[in-house]
Amino acid sequence: xxxxxxxxxxxxxxxxxxxxxxxxxxxxxxxxxxxxxxxxxxxxxxxxxxxxxxxxxxxxxxxxxxxxxxxxxxxxxxxxxxxxxxxxxxxxxxxxxxxxxxxxxxxxxxxxxxxxxxxxxxxxxxxxxxxxxxxxxxxxxxxxxxxxxxxxxxxxxxxxxxxxxxxxxxxxxxxxxxxxxxxxxxxxxxxxxxxxxxxxxxxxxxxxxxxxxxxxxxxxxxxxxxxxxxxxxxxxxxxxxxxxxxxxxxxxxxxxxxxxxxxxxxxxxxxxxxxxxxxxxxxxxxxxxxxxxxxxxxxxxxxxxxxxxxxxxxxxxxxxxxxxxxxxxxxxxxxxxxxxxxxxxxxxxxxxxxxxxxxxxxxxxxxxxxxxxxxxxxxxxxxxxx
Amino acid sequence: xxxxxxxxxxxxxxxxxxxxxxxxxxxxxxxxxxxxxxxxxxxxxxxxxxxxxxxxxxxxxxxxxxxxxxxxxxxxxxxxxxxxxxxxxxxxxxxxxxxxxxxxxxxxxxxxxxxxxxxxxxxxxxxxxxxxxxxxxxxxxxxxxxxxxxxxxxxxxxxxxxxxxxxxxxxxxxxxxxxxxxxxxxxxxxxxxxxxxxxxxxxxxxxxxxxxxxxxxxxxxxxxxxxxxxxxxxxxxxxxxxxxxxxxxxxxxxxxxxxxxxxxxxxxxxxxxxxxxxxxxxxxxxxxxxxxxxxxxxxxxxxxxxxxxxxxxxxxxxxxxxxxxxxxxxxxxxxxxxxxxxxxxxxxxxxxxxxxxxxxxxxxxxxxxxxxxxxxxxxxxxxxxxxxxxxxxxxxxxxxxxxxxxxxxxxxxxxxxxxxxx
Numbered sequence: 001x002x003x004x005x006x007x008x009x010x011x012x013x014x015x016x017x018x019x020x021x022x023x024x025x026x027x028x029x030x031x032x033x034x035x036x037x038x039x040x041x042x043x044x045x046x047x048x049x050x051x052x053x054x055x056x057x058x059x060x061x062x063x064x065x066x067x068x069x070x071x072x073x074x075x076x077x078x079x080x081x082x083x084x085x086x087x088x089x090x091x092x093x094x095x096x097x098x099x100x101x102x103x104x105x106x107x108x109x110x111x112x113x114x115x116x117x118x119x120x121x122x123x124x125x126x127x128x129x130x131x132x133x134x135x136x137x138x139x140x141x142x143x144x145x146x147x148x149x150x151x152x153x154x155x156x157x158x159x160x161x162x163x164x165x166x167x168x169x170x171x172x173x174x175x176x177x178x179x180x181x182x183x184x185x186x187x188x189x190x191x192x193x194x195x196x197x198x199x200x201x202x203x204x205x206x207x208x209x210x211x212x213x214x215x216x217x218x219x220x221x222x223x224x225x226x227x228x229x230x231x232x233x234x235x236x237x238x239x240x241x242x243x244x245x246x247x248x249x250x251x252x253x254x255x256x257x258x259x260x261x262x263x264x265x266x267x268x269x270x271x272x273x274x275x276x277x278x279x280x281x282x283x284x285x286x287x288x289x290x291x292x293x294x295x296x297x298x299x300x301x302x303x304x305x306x307x308x309x310x311x312x313x314x315x316x317x318x319x320x321x322x323x324x325x326x327x328x329x330x331x332x333x334x335x336x337x338x339x340x341x342x343x344x345x346x347x348x349x350x351x352x353x354x355x356x357x358x359x360x361x362x363x364x365x366x367x368x369x370x371x372x373x374x375x376x377x378x379x380x381x382x383x384x385x386x
Numbered sequence: 387x388x389x390x391x392x393x394x395x396x397x398x399x400x401x402x403x404x405x406x407x408x409x410x411x412x413x414x415x416x417x418x419x420x421x422x423x424x425x426x427x428x429x430x431x432x433x434x435x436x437x438x439x440x441x442x443x444x445x446x447x448x449x450x451x452x453x454x455x456x457x458x459x460x461x462x463x464x465x466x467x468x469x470x471x472x473x474x475x476x477x478x479x480x481x482x483x484x485x486x487x488x489x490x491x492x493x494x495x496x497x498x499x500x501x502x503x504x505x506x507x508x509x510x511x512x513x514x515x516x517x518x519x520x521x522x523x524x525x526x527x528x529x530x531x532x533x534x535x536x537x538x539x540x541x542x543x544x545x546x547x548x549x550x551x552x553x554x555x556x557x558x559x560x561x562x563x564x565x566x567x568x569x570x571x572x573x574x575x576x577x578x579x580x581x582x583x584x585x586x587x588x589x590x591x592x593x594x595x596x597x598x599x600x601x602x603x604x605x606x607x608x609x610x611x612x613x614x615x616x617x618x619x620x621x622x623x624x625x626x627x628x629x630x631x632x633x634x635x636x637x638x639x640x641x642x643x644x645x646x647x648x649x650x651x652x653x654x655x656x657x658x659x660x661x662x663x664x665x666x667x668x669x670x671x672x673x674x675x676x677x678x679x680x681x682x683x684x685x686x687x688x689x690x691x692x693x694x695x696x697x698x699x700x701x702x703x704x705x706x707x708x709x710x711x712x713x714x715x716x717x718x719x720x721x722x723x724x725x726x727x728x729x730x731x732x733x734x735x736x737x738x739x740x741x742x743x744x745x746x747x748x749x750x751x752x753x754x755x756x757x758x759x760x761x762x763x764x765x766x767x768x769x770x771x772x773x774x775x776x777x778x779x780x781x782x783x784x785x786x787x788x789x790x791x792x793x794x795x796x797x798x799x800x801x802x803x804x805x806x807x808x
Contacts, residue, residue, distance in 0.1 A: 086763070104777065
């Protein structure tokens with residue numbers, strides 16, 4: 001269905017050609033711009049009273065190089081409404097459980113978390129789901145830890161890369177500046193209040209264009225080194241009580257890739273913890289204030305405003321995608337997601353067992369076993385004819 | 387015991403020929419044999435307290451019988467390329483875990499398809515049944531530990547859980563700001579209930595002013611009720627078998643104590659009303675929690691089930707009458723759960739393509755969804771072997787020997803009143 005929406009958007013592209021001063025609808029922020037996220041899986045009948053808010057914490061276990069090895073999601077869906085609920089949250093789920101003391105219990109089907117019950121007006125559904133590690137392909141942030149040693153010295157480069165950028169078939173052009181300024185100011189107010197944005201109708205002279213869209217990610221984290229590390233120097237963060245802490249934004253007005261470089265001597269043994277959240281925002285006018293003021297001051301024209309309006313709506317669509325890593329039924333009033341990357345403890349692989357010396361004087365064990373079986377079969381035949 | 391008549395010597399050749407013919411018929415009768423003769427027998431065992439709690443056991447057995455009638459053609463069911471003659475065997479557990487275990491062992495020896503169980507003794511019997519890939523479907527007891535999809539993959543339940551009952555009691559009773567006394571009997575049913583109640587009231591344990599155990603078999607529970615009263619309770623939550631509930635109500639009302647009494651589904655057991663028949667007003671305002679009998683779609687599916695049930699077995703008469711003299715009947719709630727469980731068992735048999743691979747059969751049952759008799763979906767999945775959802779517990783209150791959903795609970799207020807008179 002999401003793919004259909006993307007395709008429908010692409011198919012609508014030619015129809016926009018030569019559209020001069022016509023009424024067009026800005027992109028719908030609830031139409032995903034790529035197949036995932038939310039993650040796909042099994043779906044079924046959905047019956048939900050009224051989803052008010054969803055909150056997700058996506059816990060990503062990474063190896064020492066920063067590559068994801070485990071993905072788990074804590075999803076909290078708040079229902080506000082009276083009536084039966086029955087729906088599936090599609091995802092490549094390996095296991096699911098409710099935290100201790102939770103009121104409702106989730107079910108597990110193949111590629112879906114299942115909820116059934118009755119909401120008396122308020123019901124919070126909380127599930128902790130372990131996902132197939134391949135779900136990591138849909139994560140918004142790539143973490144890379146490059147550790148190099150030379151003699152007694154080491155150099156650790158932590159790279160955080162925003163992976164949310166995508167090209168979207170949409171439109172550009174020039175619009176009615178005053179009208180677009182009012183629309184943009186309205187969208188900013190709605191987003192600031194945390195309310196749902198509906199796609200407004202505008203008047204513009206548009207032409208098709210592929211628009212690059214990225215959702216900025218606010219991040220903060222820490223990098224812990226082994227106690228043997230000495231003489232530590234940091235670029236892109238700061239040393240605080242023996243840990244390197246860092247924070248910033250990847251994407252949007254900031255570079256999509258952020259680095260933290262740590263040098264020193266000894267064994268670094270770096271362990272990372274990064275917390276990232278999608279930043280939902282609407283572009284501010286040049287010089288601050290409202291877009292209406294910017295138009296009045298001559299700081300923004302119809303072309304800038306249309307670009308900002310389309311970009312704002314597509315940006316919200318992208319943010320909505322990453323704020324619902326797991327899908328939620330209906331359209332919740334609020335959704336939020338926090339991505340937590342932590343160096344995971346990985347069980348060491350059992351060392352390969354050395355082949356035991358066979359007792360056959362150099363004959364491999366398998367051959368010896370086959371010979372023994374053949375001898376037994378022959379003996380059985382002889383015995384049968386005795 | 388009646389003795390078989392001996393064959394007369396001159397009838398021996400005929401008898402031998404007849405026996406031979408019967409043997410041939412029993413072996414399938416060749417290519418021209420009827421499908422009925424080639425059906426393999428397959429038994430569903432009902433393990434329930436037919437002497438200890440007959441109303442519960444009979445309801446379970448009737449529900450199983452009705453489902454077999456509904457899902458088969460004269461008892462015959464095709465699964466894969468096999469035909470089965472589904473039989474129902476009723477074994478009395480006498481409310482004894484040991485006897486319940488013996489019954490399950492009998493079911494294993496007989497290669498039964500499944501055991502539909504009241505719940506007594508499952509703690510002891512599940513392991514042996516699991517080793518034999520024999521599913522146990524609980525349709526009455528709600529103890530939380532009884533069902534665990536990971537530890538006990540062969541145990542399923544379609545009945546309100548203690549956890550659901552206790553949480554819903556908490557949701558319903560706690561906002562009324564009562565000082566409550568928990569009165570639980572000393573059976574496994576009561577002990578499991580006590581655990582569930584403690585968890586449900588963990589958010590405000592100060593509301594609970596007394597925990598009182600009701601000794602089994604003690605008919606006069608006045609001392610226990612007096613203790614609750616002296617502890618300052620202004621509401622009683624009674625988690626016990628039906629006779630104890632009746633005794634608590636009797637002890638409270640005979641003292642003139644008009645304390646509200648909340649109970650579990652056992653409160654709707656006909657025994658409660660039978661024991662209080664001489665004081666019908668004492669039953670009034672007794673409130674019990676149980677699974678909702680009708681789905682959100684409306685009462686039609688349940689009424690249809692009730693009609694089929696009564697056509698097959700006649701109405702379950704409670705044995706009391708209303709003020710107008712109408713005989714009171716018991717809606718077939720627990721028969722419905724047994725019916726739904728049997729539907730799930732037979733549906734899984736067909737999905738699994740037969741009963742030859744029992745391990746596969748149990749796995750298939752663990753991913754089965756059927757539409758219940760009341761229109762609600764009954765689903766098992768890898769993380770949940772409970773067919774009744776905790777949220778689906780509703781409350782009903784007695785008046786004039788029949789009960790109706792309460793109006794001060796959102797779910798219950800949405801439910802219709804089920805016909806309970808003739």
